[in-house]
Structure formats: structure tokens, C-alpha cells
Amino acid sequence: MVIEVLLVEDDPSIALVIDAALVAEGANVTHVETLAERDRLLQRQRFNALVTDVMLPDGDGIETLGVVRTLCPEMPIVILSAQNTLDTAVRATDTGAFEYFPKPFDIDELARTVCQAAGSAGGGDALEDEDIVEDGLPLVGRSPAMQSVFRMITRVLRNDLTVLILGESGTGKELVAEAIHQLGNRRAGPFIAVNTAAIPAELIESELFGHEKGAFTGAVARHFGKFEQAAGGTLFLDEIGDMPMQAQTRLLRALQSGTIRRVGGQEDIRLDVRIVAATNKSLEPEIAAGRFREDLFYRLNVVPIHMPPLRERRDDIEVLARHFLQQAASEGLPRRQLTPAASRLLGEQAWPGNVRELKNFIYRLTLLAREDMIDVEVVVPLLRQAASAEPAPEGDPERSDIETAIVQWLESAQPASGTIYASALAALERPLFASILRQTAGNQLRAAQALGINRNTLRKRLSELALDPEEFARR
Structure with missing residues (x-):
């Protein structure tokens, strides 16, 4: 059986790719660019599935699906959208759509889904049409990583x-x-x-x-x-x-x-x-x-x-920053904007504290900036302050001078593979023993007690490290 698919898409390049993928799956595609053409075709022809974009020249592809449901109540619908927000995902799901694909999407997955929809009875598990979408949805993000989250939420x-x-x-x-x-x-x-x-x-x-x-x-x-x-x-x-x-x-x-x-x-x-x-x-x-x-x-x-970390959804950083600027203004802080260069700089940061850290930074930036337009010169000093106050990564020891010294030693000494552990121990033991011997004026018994090791062990290691306790006694 040949599957008849109606495609409503006003971008010719996207329509061409979708058409080719569906034809490869054995479908016959009829392509129109407007909602008016869609409705005229549905009045006189039966289709096995509808694939529609949301933003079309003469209206909203989701808002007008009531007409489609009246004309073809059992026809499954697949929705495409470049408006990759949770709002759009929920609106698409609430129409009873078989599937929702945020752009850019996997064209082969789309083709398989459309054919699956066309073969399903009644278009799958359609949801009740309820007007539950409101402004102020709590999640912001248009990155592919967040689109996966939105789709899971709708399910x-x-x-x-x-x-x-x-x-x-x-x-x-x-x-x-x-x-x-x-x-x-x-x-x-x-x-x-x-x-x-x-x-x-x-x-x-x-x-x-x-x-x-x-x-x-x-x-x-x-x-x-x-x-x-x-x-x-x-x-x-x-x-x-x-x-x-x-x-x-x-x-x-x-x-x-x-x-x-x-x-x-x-x-x-x-x-x-x-x-x-x-x-x-x-x-x-x-x-x-x-x-x-x-x-x-x-x-x-x-x-x-x-939930993806912010470093895996860098495309959302600018959107989130604008969102937090608006949120800060609604809470009584000055109304600010970021220059493109400042936005790019924020997008290059690691943000180990993720969205919470970004929000706190934007609020601090809004409070301390002197001009309505925030440029790189304002952002950089605050980023430096944040970096200096940044805690160690969760689950890791606090950063210390020892850790810094080890990193520097590895970079300078570059010990051969297979010798790193022994070389590091030797590099650490020598200044450690020297420091303790200096404190004990070369007294090996007191040094061993301070170190918590056996005196014979200390004597053996001092010999191997060519450290003479008498030198510290003379000092």
C-alpha cells in the first residue's frame, strides 16, 4: 500500500529533503506551503498522515489543527518546529500529535516515524485537547539537549x-x-x-x-x-x-x-x-x-x-542570560542588555555551577553594571572574581598549594611513563624530610616520630635520597 502524506512546509529546501526521505520509505508526498492550501486539499482528498511546520505564511500550524481534526479526525499528525521551546513541545503534544520534531531533526527518524504513524490506527495515543499552556513556563532552552528533555516531559x-x-x-x-x-x-x-x-x-x-x-x-x-x-x-x-x-x-x-x-x-x-x-x-x-x-x-x-549540564548546552547560555536579565528587571533590578560580544564571552565559560551559577552571575552583573548596555569590559572583572571564589568541583578535595605544585612538577619534570609514582614520591619526600629535619635540628628520632614512620625507614629513605641529617644539625 502506498502511503499518502501531506507535507505543509514553506521552506523549499527542507521540503525537498523531507520529500526525498519519505519517497525512499515508499510514501507518496503532496507538498503545500500554506494552511489555506492544506485545508482545500483535505476537503477533497484523503491522506494517511500530515506533516506540518508551525510557523507558516498564513498562520500557526498548531493553532489551526482544529480544522484538520474536523475534516480528518483519525489522521495522525507529525509536527515540525524551529521554535524549540517547552511551550511549543507541550502545545504540539496537547493537540494529540503522533510526534513532535524540533529542528534540526534526524531526517531518517522523521521518515520512519511518519510511516509508523500512517500505519497506526487512529494516529496512536492521542491526547485530549486541553488549553493548559500558559506564559512563564519554568524551563528555558532551545538546544538539542534540552529538546530531549522537553520531549520526555510531554510524554x-x-x-x-x-x-x-x-x-x-x-x-x-x-x-x-x-x-x-x-x-x-x-x-x-x-x-x-x-x-x-x-x-x-x-x-x-x-x-x-x-x-x-x-x-x-x-x-x-x-x-x-x-x-x-x-x-x-x-x-x-x-x-x-x-x-x-x-x-x-x-x-x-x-x-x-x-x-x-x-x-x-x-x-x-x-x-x-x-x-x-x-x-x-x-x-x-x-x-x-x-x-x-x-x-x-x-x-x-x-x-x-x-538534565544536561550547561557546558553541554552552550547554545542556551545567551537565551538564558536574556531570560535572567528580564527576570531581574521584573524583580526591581535595573533593566540591562548584553552586547553580542558579552554574550559570546558568557557562552565560552565553563559554568560548573550550571544554570544556578549563571543566574546568580547575571543578577550580580545587573546590580553592579553602571550602563544599561553591558559590554565585555564589565563582564571580565566579574568573571575573574567568580573564578577566584570558585569552590573545588563537587566530590574533589579542595584546591591547594600542594595540588598546584604537583601540576607544575608534572609539567616541568615530565617523568617517563611507568616511573611517575616513584618519581613523584621522591620529589615529595625530599622537601618533606628536609623540612622536618630542619624543625628537629637533624634529630632523626624526633623526625621519625613527627612523620609517624619507623626510624629505620626514615634512615633508609634519607640514604636513598642523599640527605645528610648532620647538615640540618649544623644549621
Whole structure:
């Protein structure tokens, strides 16, 4: 069977590529450039699938899909868009579109998807047409990495599947959780966020599951936990990788049974809540080390969403910077703009603190800049200040003079491969022993005690390093 596809695209070069890919898949493509041509064709001809851009010469391809649904209610629709925002992704999904492709897209994947859509009954799992898109969506970004995030978000809006958001600190994991709640079918309910790493281990069960009066010392009244507070809405469990093991067991039982029991209670309470969890840790090593339950991981990891670090979405830095400038102005700070050169400079930075660091920097820049137009000369000094105050990377030791010295030694000595460890030990031991011997006036017994090593070991190493303790005694 030949698949008849209607393509609505006003860019001839894009249309040509799509046409060729679909023909290679055995489809017959009819190409038009306007919505008016689309509607005239649909009134007199049947198509197996519609592929449409959003911004067209005579209107919005998404807003006008109501006409298409009236004329061809069962025809699957694939939407293309260069407006790569979460707003567009959600609008496309809410129309009941079979798939949404942000530009640039993989042309072969598009062709396969269109053919799959044409072969599906009724266009797949169409979503109800609801007007839920509002201004002020919490996520900003048009990079390919963020498009993957947006597409994953749209897939969980009409179900209650558990979501696990993974990513470094400052990437916006809580914003993803908020977007899932605000745009999903539980938006009328509460959004309750809890940082599981910030609650003392002895209180976390009470905070999550609640407690009955008299359950423990200080429990003077019944307390409703976060699960009950979030009833009908979304419970966001942040820093889940740091949750104490005992609480992990209780959480697993709650997810398995769909019920909770307050501390000191006898009654099982049926859950009515969507669970979204997040962590900046890689949970596989935590599982291997016995600090995180493997069965809980699989319960939480139903739909994983990976938040990319800012260094992997540099195309978004300028967009984010403009967004934060506008946000700062709305909060009472002066209204500023960045010159193109200043924007490029920001895009070249590493931003180890990710979006959170960029936001704080833009707010500081807005406050301290003297002119409405911010140029490179204003940005550079603040970048230097930020670099000097930058903490060591998370999970690494603090930067120190020793670390700097080692780097410099490696660059200057360039020890041969296979000898680096021995050479480094020798390079470190010699000045270390000399310093201690200088403090002890060459007394080897006191030096060995200070170093915490055996005197014979010290004597052997001094001989190998050609260090004479008598020289330090004379000094």
C-alpha cells in the first residue's frame, strides 16, 4: 500500500529533503506551503498522515489543527518546529500529535516515524485537547539537549508514571518537576517538594509518612506527612540519593503497596500522589557500595530524565542570560542588555555551577553594571572574581598549594611513563624530610616520630635520597 502524506512546509529546501526521505520509505508526498492550501486539499482528498511546520505564511500550524481534526479526525499528525521551546513541545503534544520534531531533526527518524504513524490506527495515543499552556513556563532552552528533555516531559503529562530526574547540581531538576506538575493532569493539586538530604535521619519517616499522637517523645498531636499533604498532586523527593537506608525501605514499601502508614499508626492510607524524584548522584555506585537499595532504584527509575549540564548546552547560555536579565528587571533590578560580544564571552565559560551559577552571575552583573548596555569590559572583572571564589568541583578535595605544585612538577619534570609514582614520591619526600629535619635540628628520632614512620625507614629513605641529617644539625 502506498502511503499518502501531506507535507505543509514553506521552506523549499527542507521540503525537498523531507520529500526525498519519505519517497525512499515508499510514501507518496503532496507538498503545500500554506494552511489555506492544506485545508482545500483535505476537503477533497484523503491522506494517511500530515506533516506540518508551525510557523507558516498564513498562520500557526498548531493553532489551526482544529480544522484538520474536523475534516480528518483519525489522521495522525507529525509536527515540525524551529521554535524549540517547552511551550511549543507541550502545545504540539496537547493537540494529540503522533510526534513532535524540533529542528534540526534526524531526517531518517522523521521518515520512519511518519510511516509508523500512517500505519497506526487512529494516529496512536492521542491526547485530549486541553488549553493548559500558559506564559512563564519554568524551563528555558532551545538546544538539542534540552529538546530531549522537553520531549520526555510531554510524554509523562497524561499519566502518573514515576519520574527520576538525574543531573548535576544547578541544572534545574526541580524546575522539571514543577513543569511536569504544572502542565500535567495533577496541576489542580498541590506540589510538595522535600529535600530528603536536609531532614535529620531520625525525623525523615515522620516528615514523609506522618505520625500519630504519642508515637514518640514530642509527638503531642497527629502530624500529616508529605505524602498526605501532596494528595491529589505531586510529591517531589529531591536529593533521593542521600535518603537514609531505613527511610528507603519505607519508601519502597509505599511504592509497592500504594499505601502508607503513619509512624505509630495502625491504619493503611491509600496514596493519591505522583512521585517525582531527583538526585545529583550516580546511583549505580551508591547501589554497589550498599548505600542505596537496588529495588528502590528500579521503582523510581520508571521514566528517567537526564538534565544536561550547561557546558553541554552552550547554545542556551545567551537565551538564558536574556531570560535572567528580564527576570531581574521584573524583580526591581535595573533593566540591562548584553552586547553580542558579552554574550559570546558568557557562552565560552565553563559554568560548573550550571544554570544556578549563571543566574546568580547575571543578577550580580545587573546590580553592579553602571550602563544599561553591558559590554565585555564589565563582564571580565566579574568573571575573574567568580573564578577566584570558585569552590573545588563537587566530590574533589579542595584546591591547594600542594595540588598546584604537583601540576607544575608534572609539567616541568615530565617523568617517563611507568616511573611517575616513584618519581613523584621522591620529589615529595625530599622537601618533606628536609623540612622536618630542619624543625628537629637533624634529630632523626624526633623526625621519625613527627612523620609517624619507623626510624629505620626514615634512615633508609634519607640514604636513598642523599640527605645528610648532620647538615640540618649544623644549621
